[in-house]
Structures are given as structure tokens and as C-alpha cells.
Amino acid sequence: MVSEEVKMIAEQYDIDLSKLKGSGPGGEVTIEDLEKYTLEHFYPKVLKETKLIGIRKVIAERLSESYRQAVHVTLNMEAEMDGLIEIKKELTEKLGRKPSYTVLMLKCIAKAIRDFIEVNATMEGEKITVYDDININVAVDSPIGLITPVIRNVDEKSLEELLDEYLDIIERTKKGLLKEKDFVGGTFTVTNLGTLGVESFTPIINPPQVAILGLNRISEKPVVKNGEIKTAKVMILSLSFDHRAIDGAPAARFLGRVKHYLENPGEVFGDL
Secondary structure, three states: OOOHHHHHHHHHOOOOHHHOOOOOHHHOOOHHHHHHHHHHHHOOOOOOOOOOOHHHHHHHHHHHHHHHHOOEEEEEEEEEOHHHHHHHHHHHHHHOOOOOHHHHHHHHHHHHHHHOHHHOEEEEOOEEEEOOOOOEEEOEEEOOEEEOOEEOOHHHOOHHHHHHHHHHHHHHHHHOOOOHHHOOOOOEEEEEOHHHOOOOOOOOOOOOEOEEEEEOOOEEEEEEEOOEEEEEEEEEEEEEEEOOOOOHHHHHHHHHHHHHHHHOOHHHHOOO
């Protein structure tokens, strides 16, 4: 004899009770027997279980906080990158070293932030604080997870200074040598998944900041210019912002300004 509850569960999983050896009185199949059977036959085998500890726990808590508090909105905009690709070649010859696309884009982004300083802000409770210093957190993949060290006063640094600081951060990240000072004081975050082939994504705001810009893969596609079809290198820009602090129109104008500087890098690097 088996209970009606056992029969009902067995029916849902197409289990032949006559083939099961029960652990109840007289070999009766119990609920616990069915739970064990279904776990073994219908659920994925566990490879390992890891508790959230240390930096991984902090990351999880901050991401959860971000989604609980901020009103996330994401805008995507396509930018042509041919101009930046060309100026990278010129700067490589001039500097005698190869600046990464991330560093070049950080300069363009910082200039756009200066034009739309309201995105350079934090929101805590009902208080929005806009900052004059443009301190950009750069998301970096590390052995312990995604971390966001900060580069301060990006708009004021020369390209060589910025390149040196960026490479130093990458090196110290790999070696686990970052300190507390490397994470505090950020006003805006940039995350680049383009190196991993990502076309577009929804970046998660880094609280208490109000905006984060995602950079994606540079790809080639046909575009229409002056009535003619040509190929161009393009990239999708993905801006997530907190709608409590920033309205959609100014966010779109800021994103458009980033696009403008990426497409017209001479306005950013013309004096180099």
C-alpha cells in the first residue's frame, strides 16, 4: 500500500512504483523515497557547491543592492569606429607604444562626461551628488571575480599618463596587489566586454553611482554614406542609468556625445 500523495507524485514523474524498493514499513514507498529517486533521475548532477565568501560575496551584495534600489534603464547606440582605429595607428607611431582601445575610449568618455556632468554623480537616499572630478571605475576581470578599480581625473591626464595608470591597474589586478584606495571615490563606471566578442548587453549600475557605460565588440558592417553603401567598423554603446536621477533625454544626449567623440577623435586627441 502507498499513500495517495505518493501515487500522485509518481504519476507526475511517470515512476513505476512496483519497481521501487521502499524504505517504509513492509517495503512501502515513501515521499522521501520519491524525492531521492527524482533527484537521481530528473535533476542535474552537482559538480560542486561554493559559498559566497570574500570578494564574491561583496560583488553579489552590491549587484543585488543595485537592482533593489536603482531604476535601471538601458540605451543602446551604434558608433562608427574607423576614425578611432586610424588615430590609434597615428598615436602608436607618435608615442612609440600601442595605446589600447579602452584607454582611447576612456578619454573620449571623460570628455563627454565633462559636457554632461550630471551623469558624473551618486545617489544615496534622496540626495543626488554631482562631482567635478571625473573618476572612472574600470571593470576588470580578475581571478577573484569582476572588480572595478578607479582611475582618477581621467579628463585631466595625458594619454601617456592614462595608459601607464591603466596598465599598472591591470598588472596589479593579475597579481592581487590592489588596495582599498584603488576602489574608492569613483563617479562613473565603464565596462568593456568587447574583447569577449559581446555585441551588446545590459550593464548593472555600480551603486551609489547613477550610470555605467558598456563597451562592446567592434565589428564590420555595411553602412550608407552619401547615398553609397560602404563598410565601416562599428560598436554598440550600452548605457545603463538610474532613472530616478537622470531622465531619458539627457541620458540619450550624453550617449550621443560619447558617440560623437568616438567618431571624431580629433576633437579629443588633436593636441597630442
